Amino acid sequence: MPGSPDSTADTAPADGERGTATDGQGDEQVAEPASAGRHRAASGEQEAEELVEERRGRLHPAVARTREAVRAGLVELPRGTLLLVACSGGADSLALAAATAFEAPKLGLRAGAVIVDHGLQADSAHVAAAAADQCRSLGLDPVQVRPVEVGTEGGPEGAARRARYDALRDAADEFGADVILLAHTRDDQAETVLLGLARGSGARSLAGMAPAAGLLRRPLLDVPRSTTAAACIASGLRPWHDPHNDDPTYKRVRVRHEVLPVLEEALGPGVTEALARTAGLLRADADALDVLAADLAETAVRHTEDEVVCDIGMLEVEPTAIRTRALRQAALEAGCKATDLTAGHIAAVDLLITDWRGQRWIDLPQGVRAVRRDGSIVLAPGLT
Numbered sequence: 001m002p003g004s005p006d007s008t009a010d011t012a013p014a015d016g017e018r019g020t021a022t023d024g025q026g027d028e029q030v031a032e033p034a035s036a037g038r039h040r041a042a043s044g045e046q047e048a049e050e051l052v053e054e055r056r057g058r059l060h061p062a063v064a065r066t067r068e069a070v071r072a073g074l075v076e077l078p079r080g081t082l083l084l085v086a087c088s089g090g091a092d093s094l095a096l097a098a099a100t101a102f103e104a105p106k107l108g109l110r111a112g113a114v115i116v117d118h119g120l121q122a123d124s125a126h127v128a129a130a131a132a133d134q135c136r137s138l139g140l141d142p143v144q145v146r147p148v149e150v151g152t153e154g155g156p157e158g159a160a161r162r163a164r165y166d167a168l169r170d171a172a173d174e175f176g177a178d179v180i181l182l183a184h185t186r187d188d189q190a191e192t193v194l195l196g197l198a199r200g201s202g203a204r205s206l207a208g209m210a211p212a213a214g215l216l217r218r219p220l221l222d223v224p225r226s227t228t229a230a231a232c233i234a235s236g237l238r239p240w241h242d243p244h245n246d247d248p249t250y251k252r253v254r255v256r257h258e259v260l261p262v263l264e265e266a267l268g269p270g271v272t273e274a275l276a277r278t279a280g281l282l283r284a285d286a287d288a289l290d291v292l293a294a295d296l297a298e299t300a301v302r303h304t305e306d307e308v309v310c311d312i313g314m315l316e317v318e319p320t321a322i323r324t325r326a327l328r329q330a331a332l333e334a335g336c337k338a339t340d341l342t343a344g345h346i347a348a349v350d351l352l353i354t355d356w357r358g359q360r361w362i363d364l365p366q367g368v369r370a371v372r373r374d375g376s377i378v379l380a381p382g383l384t
Contacts, residue, residue, distance in 0.1 A: 060234035062227045063099070066220065070099040071107070073181075073211070073219030079108030083179035083217075085140065086168055087113045089131030091239035092183035095228035096220055098235050100181060101138040112142040114171040114180075116164045118150050120244070127240050134237060142175055157250055158339060172215055184209055184218045187225040190275035191255045198251075202343040203321075207286045208279030221276070293325030301330050308334040310377040316353050324350050327377070331364055334379035340365035352377055 074083070085100050087093040097113055104111035113135035117128040128145045135143045148163040150156075168180050189208045196205030211218050220228065232239050248254050263271045300314035308330045315323050328346050332338060336345075341364065348362045352372045361383060362370040369383040 060231065062095075062230035063234050065223060065227050066095050066099040066231045067103055069223050070096065070181075070219045071103045073217055074100075074103060074107055074109060074179075077107070077109055077179065080110065081179060082110045082112065082175060082177045083181055084168070084171060084175065084177045085111065085113040085135070085181045086164075086183065087115050087131050087135055088183075088242065089115065089127055089134070089240040090183075090242055090245075091229045091232045091237075092185055092188075092220065092225065094131070094134060094237045094239050095231040095235075096181060096183040097135050097140060098138055098231065098237060101135075101140050111140050112144075112175065112177070113140045114168055115143070115145045116167045117145055117147040118160055118163065119147060120150060120160070130238075131240065144171060144175075146171055157252070169215065178215070179217055180215045182216055182218045183220055183228070185220050185223050185225045185228060186276045187256070187260075187272055189221050189279055190260065190272040191252050193275045193279050194255050194259060195251060200343055203282050203289075204286045206279065207283035208276070210283060224272075289321050289325060292322050293329065296322055297326045297329055300326060301333075303333070307378050307380040307383075310379070312353055312372070312375050312377060315377070320350070323353070330377070330379055331368060331370070334364075334368045335381055336365045336368050349377065349379075 077083070083100070083104065085093065085097045087097050100111050113132070115128045115131045115135070117124050119125075121127070125145075125147075128147075132143050132145050146167045148167045150163045151159045153159055153162075171177070172180055192208045193206055196208070199205060209218055209221065210216075211221055229239070244250065245253060246257075248257070260272060296314070296318060300311045302309050302311075310327065310330050315326065318326075324343075324346050327349050328341065331341055331346065331349065345362070345364050349364070349370045352359060352362065352370060356372060360371070364370060364379070367381045368379055369381070370377055370379045371383050372378075
């Protein structure tokens with residue numbers, strides 16, 4: 001979605017009052033050559049135009065909102081912290097880069113950018129270089145383009161995501177950055193909730209993306225995508241539109257262009273905002289349950305050389321929401337991948353505790369099996 005360099009903001013008059021020129025000694029005007037007056041007038045007009053251009057970006061409501069969101073997300077960081085903006089060159093990440101470049105120095109923070117070149121399109125290197133140039137023009141430093149090779153495991157979306165996050169973490173290690181900023185918006189959050197609902201993955205998936213998780217921070221989760229687009233136009237930035245964002249092969253694209261519009265039409269405006277708000281409410285509940293489940297796992301789950309062993313006696317007396325979370329963590333530790341492990345898998349393992357009828361084993365992703373043995377649930381690859 002290429003943006004126009006022209007601002008849509010209202011132009012504001014330059015500061016200052018108009019008055020007559022004096023010699024500083026009294027009210028009598030000092031004559032000057034007409035050419036000098038014209039030169040001074042032209043110079044003043046140029047200064048006024050420059051001030052208007054500056055204010056167009058600074059005063060536009062969309063720019064103000066992105067800056068406010070970034071400031072709120074960074075204000076608690078220690079002075080001197082280095083943070084890196086993950087920038088694709090799209091409208092969301094460019095708006096984030098611009099807001100970060102403005103806010104970080106005011107908070108005593110250092111800010112750079114990382115552009116991950118996935119190499120999935122013929123002109124990807126050019127797109128990455130253009131994004132890097134815009135980040136440098138904003139004053140971000142360091143700015144680095146990191147080419148990656150995208151595999152095939154987990155499908156095209158999952159493989160690209162894995163390669164991207166690995167590259168971002170490598171960049172953080174290289175530069176000594178403590179924070180990576182991601183440009184996910186409220187619309188992205190709503191799409192994530194719907195995708196989680198379709199998978200039937202439980203409250204944690206419906207909780208969407210966390211505002212902060214380890215190195216990663218997402219300061220724009222409450223900002224609509226329309227605002228980041230408007231901020232780019234107002235700031236004279238030139239976003240790149242990723243053609244993958246229009247490819248219905250991807251589930252997220254179908255949710256964005258087909259599912260959400262239908263919901264908005266059928267249920268009225270505000271669906272996207274409501275889904276994002278629901279994610280925030282569920283995240284608080286899920287976080288509390290995860291803490292309780294982790295405490296349970298400390299005593300109920302142990303590791304042998306090749307197996308993860310869960311004590312049935314300790315697990316069966318716990319509420320389902322806590323017990324199943326402990327079982328999920330055990331399955332992950334046994335070798336299952338979080339992206340492949342569903343709520344259905346965990347429900348089947350839970351039946352080995354709550355509805356034991358002599359079942360042999362439960363097959364889980366990555367060849368892991370769960371069996372009931374000697375008062376325990378045992379998880380490991382290839383169990384019989």
